[in-house]
Amino acid sequence: MIQLINEFTVLLAEGTKALTATRCPTPGLDAGFLLADLLGVERAAMLLDPPAALPAGAADAYRRRIARRVAGEPVQYITGKKEFYNHTFEVGPAVLIPRPETEELVEAVLKQVPPGAALSVADVGTGSGCIAISLGLERPEWRVTAIDLSPAALDIARRNAARLGAANISFAQSDLFAAVPGPFDMIVSNPPYIDFGVKETLQVEVRKFEPPLALFAAERGLAVIRELVAQSAGHLKPGGSLFCEIGYDQKGAVEKFFDGGAWNDVTFLKDISGHDRIVRAARRP
Numbered sequence: 001m002i003q004l005i006n007e008f009t010v011l012l013a014e015g016t017k018a019l020t021a022t023r024c025p026t027p028g029l030d031a032g033f034l035l036a037d038l039l040g041v042e043r044a045a046m047l048l049d050p051p052a053a054l055p056a057g058a059a060d061a062y063r064r065r066i067a068r069r070v071a072g073e074p075v076q077y078i079t080g081k082k083e084f085y086n087h088t089f090e091v092g093p094a095v096l097i098p099r100p101e102t103e104e105l106v107e108a109v110l111k112q113v114p115p116g117a118a119l120s121v122a123d124v125g126t127g128s129g130c131i132a133i134s135l136g137l138e139r140p141e142w143r144v145t146a147i148d149l150s151p152a153a154l155d156i157a158r159r160n161a162a163r164l165g166a167a168n169i170s171f172a173q174s175d176l177f178a179a180v181p182g183p184f185d186m187i188v189s190n191p192p193y194i195d196f197g198v199k200e201t202l203q204v205e206v207r208k209f210e211p212p213l214a215l216f217a218a219e220r221g222l223a224v225i226r227e228l229v230a231q232s233a234g235h236l237k238p239g240g241s242l243f244c245e246i247g248y249d250q251k252g253a254v255e256k257f258f259d260g261g262a263w264n265d266v267t268f269l270k271d272i273s274g275h276d277r278i279v280r281a282a283r284r285p
């Protein structure tokens, strides 16, 4: 028994040490998480009650995981999972790892739109499907169209919908609304909005591992948002709503995209850090 606990403890210490030598900000947490996930247990439970025996091959598999993390790969791509809005989503290099700010976008939509009406909703740039599926599960009466330019992202989103039992989602490969004109009652989006110019300042996890199509946009990060706002006016029913996540410093530029008479009630909502992070607007009837 003592020998088995030692094998577990030594492995965990070895992983933590290897990650500490990199610029990994949370070496102990990541090492524990990668081991717990490999063993199919919760990290806290594993630490409280270390396993009596490690399965054959577990030590080698764990060392391979640690080597990937040392090279900068995000934990979520190594485990293939990320929690979002109380659901576990499959993730991989074809999709953005869902962020906590985007849970606030889901929350803002649900708060504004009560259950009951059978709305048609588009999620533009669905990635893992985290927004479309979270909304679809909360509002089974909605029909959600999950749109992405990337076929590989859509494969992951389809698997997430099937595994999580979201039956009210359909999927479309499309450049914004080119293949899915609608009109929709609501459009929700977390588009790419990072300026290509800041790429080298991003963490290695993001810069080297997350898909550029999900991160970057031209015109200092604003090109896709600008086009989304312009096109949404023609793909929403009168009175329909647009909800879009934006970069923390983009409010000043984004509010100009709503000039021109197509929109009412343009409102910016702050995220938990106090940044104007979500823009909400209504299509003028």
Ligand SMILES: C[S@@+](CC[C@H](N)C(=O)[O-])C[C@H]1O[C@@H](n2cnc3c(N)ncnc32)[C@H](O)[C@@H]1O
Binding pocket: 095, 096, 097, 098, 099, 102, 124, 125, 126, 127, 128, 129, 130, 131, 147, 148, 149, 150, 153, 174, 175, 176, 190, 191, 192, 193, 213, 214, 215, 224
């Ligand atoms: C920031 S990620 C958001 C992914 C997911 N909705 C989330 O919140 O985690 C942006 C997504 O938009 C997709 N995308 C980029 N340009 C697009 C376009 N022109 N039309 C449709 N999807 C696009 C990318 O492939 C990526 O999946």
